[in-house]
Structures are given as structure tokens and as C-alpha cells.
Amino acid sequence: MAFLTIEVAGDLGKRDRRRAAATGPPAIATRSTYPSLLRSAGLADIDRIDVTADYRVTAAAWMNARNAHAQAFADEFGADELRERNAEGERRLSAIDDGLLKRFLYVAHRR
Amino acid sequence: MTNPATTMNGQNEPLGKDGSGDDGVLAQIERAVFGVNYGGTAYTTIGQADLIAERLELGANQLLLDVGTGSGWPGIYLAASTGCRAVLADMPAEGLQRALDRVRRDGLSDRVAVVAANGQNPPFRPESFEAISHADVLC
Numbered sequence: 123m124a125f126l127t128i129e130v131a132g133d134l135g136k137r138d139r140r141r142a143a144a145t146g147p148p149a150i151a152t153r154s155t156y157p158s159l160l161r162s163a164g165l166a167d168i169d170r171i172d173v174t175a176d177y178r179v180t181a182a183a184w185m186n187a188r189n190a191h192a193q194a195f196a197d198e199f200g201a202d203e204l205r206e207r208n209a210e211g212e213r214r215l216s217a218i219d220d221g222l223l224k225r226f227l228y229v230a231h232r233r
Numbered sequence: 234m235t236n237p238a239t240t241m242n243g244q245n246e247p248l249g250k251d252g253s254g255d256d257g258v259l260a261q262i263e264r265a266v267f268g269v270n271y272g273g274t275a276y277t278t279i280g281q282a283d284l285i286a287e288r289l290e291l292g293a294n295q296l297l298l299d300v301g302t303g304s305g306w307p308g309i310y311l312a313a314s315t316g317c318r319a320v321l322a323d324m325p326a327e328g329l330q331r332a333l334d335r336v337r338r339d340g341l342s343d344r345v346a347v348v349a350a351n352g353q354n355p356p357f358r359p360e361s362f363e364a365i366s367h368a369d370v371l372c
Contacts (some may be wrong), residue, residue: 124285126277126368144279147371156371169288173281180266181278187265227281227286 123165124229127156131224142222144168156228165230177225178218180195185211250336272304272331275369282307283314289364292314298322298362300352301370305332314346322350322361 130142157168185208188195196204217223251298255289260270267273291297294315299308302321309332312319321332326349350356352370 123365124289125366125370126285127280127371128276128369145318171284176281177276180278182260183266187262190265191258191262196263200260212312225276227288 123160123231124227126173126225126227127157128225129200131222134222136224142217145210145217148221151198156226158227160230164233167229167231169227169229171227171229172210172224173227174224177223178215179212181211181218185215191209260331269306269310271306271335272300272305272328274303277307278369279307279310281368282310285366286311286315289366291317291364293317294364296320296361297364297366298355298357300355300365300367302332302347303328305335305347307368308366309330309335309339309341309345312341313339317364319346320357321345321347322355323347323351324351 128146131141131148157170160168179222188204188207188211192204214223238270241256262272263273267278268280285291289295289297290293291311295315295317296297297308297311297317297319299305299311299319300319301348302323303325305321305328308319310323313318321329321336323329323332329349336342336345336347
């Protein structure tokens with residue numbers, strides 16, 4: 123099994139954790155780690171590859187590309203949507219830069 | 234104007250009307266970000282998809298289950314680039330239709346299936362697949 127996911131960094135205070143969750147993975151409802159979940163599902167040889175640097179590049183690329191097509195985007199989705207998306211993108215980049223959000227590739231195999 | 238409520242996908246970028254590789258604004262934006270257009274809305278790059286293929290040792294003898302496939306990125310790419318067979322599973326019909334259209338357009342219908350399936354209760358027999366992948370589903 124292999125999967126990519128965005129995580130809230132460990133050992134954050136309550137405020138930073140809320141900020142990270144708001145800009146990263148809003149649906150995460152468990153405090154268990156992925157390695158422990160994978161092990162409990164019978165998977166082993168777990169690799170955790172940090173792809174946060176790529177995540178930062180891609181998050182910035184979305185913003186840059188959207189702004190390069192700002193008029194066409196606003197025509198289709200509305201100027202408010204463009205502003206909201208950009209504000210959300212800025213918050214996400216800031217959270218990544220502050221070390222609150224990480225992205226990992228997990229690879230695991232059946233025992 | 235498109236209603237954002239019908240096109241937003243959690244934290245991801247808005248879903249386009251289709252993933253057909255047309256010159257719509259979302260296709261142009263996606264191409265600028267990833268260099269390809271599969272209707273992808275999140276953060277999985279070609280390099281990461283290639284790394285998944287390498288680590289799962291995908292090839293012609295493998296059957297891959299791509300859970301939460303959305304519009305088929307990167308599941309369709311993995312099948313096309315490695316020669317593996319694949320089942321692309323998700324629930325939203327709009328994304329599945331785009332994935333199916335892309336599979337047909339790319340001539341992959343003989344080895345890539347698109348199914349409506351819930352990842353929590355997948356309708357497959359145990360050990361049906363040699364490999365499982367998902368990207369930005371657990372977010």
C-alpha cells in the first residue's frame with residue numbers, strides 16, 4: 123500500500139494545532155499516528171517519506187497559476203471565490219513555512 | 234457562472250467541468266501546476282506518482298486499487314505509465330464520470346475499471362489486489 127497525506131505536525135500547542143487543521147487536513151479526527159494505524163491493520167515495513175518541500179512548491183504553484191489566470195477564474199467562479207482561494211492559499215503556505223503542516227508518502231506491506 | 238458549492242472538494246482546488254484536457258481555465262491552471270491535465274485538484278506531482286509506482290513495483294502483472302480516485306489522478310497515470318491493471322474507486326459520480334471518460338479516451342478500458350465504491354466498506358473480496366494507493370484522501 124502507498125498513500126500520500128497531509129498531516130498536522132506533532133507536538134503543537136492547541137492554537138497552532140487549530141491553525142494547522144484549518145488550513146490543512148480538516149477531516150482528520152484521529153490522534154493516532156499513521157504508522158500505528160498501519161501496524162494495527164496488519165501492515166509492516168512502513169516507510170514514511172517526507173514530501174513537505176514538494177507540497178510547499180505545489181501549493182505555491184496553485185496560487186501562482188490561479189493568479190496568472192485570475193480574470194478567467196473570476197469569470198467562471200466569481201471574484202469572491204478567487205479572493206477566498208488566494209487567502210486560503212496564503213494561510214496554507216504560512217502554515218507550511220511555520221512547520222505546522224507536513225506531507226508524507228507512506229509505503230507499507232502486508233506481513 | 235459556475236456554482237462553487239457544486240465544484241469544491243474539501244481543501245482542494247475547485248473541480249473543473251471536466252478533466253478532458255480542454256483549454257478551460259481549470260485545465261490551464263492544472264497544466265501549469267503539474268504539467269498534465271487529469272482533473273487533479275490536490276498536491277500529487279508526477280514525481281510522487283512515479284515514486285508510488287516504483288515503491289509498489291507496479292507492472293503488467295499487478296492489479297492496483299486506487300481508493301478515492303476523484304477524476305482519476307494519479308490512478309489513470311499509474312496504469313498508463315506502468316502497464317498495470319487498475320480499479321479506480323470513489324463515490325462522487327461527477328468525478329467518476331470524468332475518470333471513465335479519460336480512461337476511454339486514453340484507450341485503457343481493457344485494463345482500467347471505474348467503480349462507485351466506499352473506501353470504508355469496499356465491495357471487493359479480500360486479497361483481490363496486489364497494490365493499493367490513495368492520495369490526499371485522509372485529509
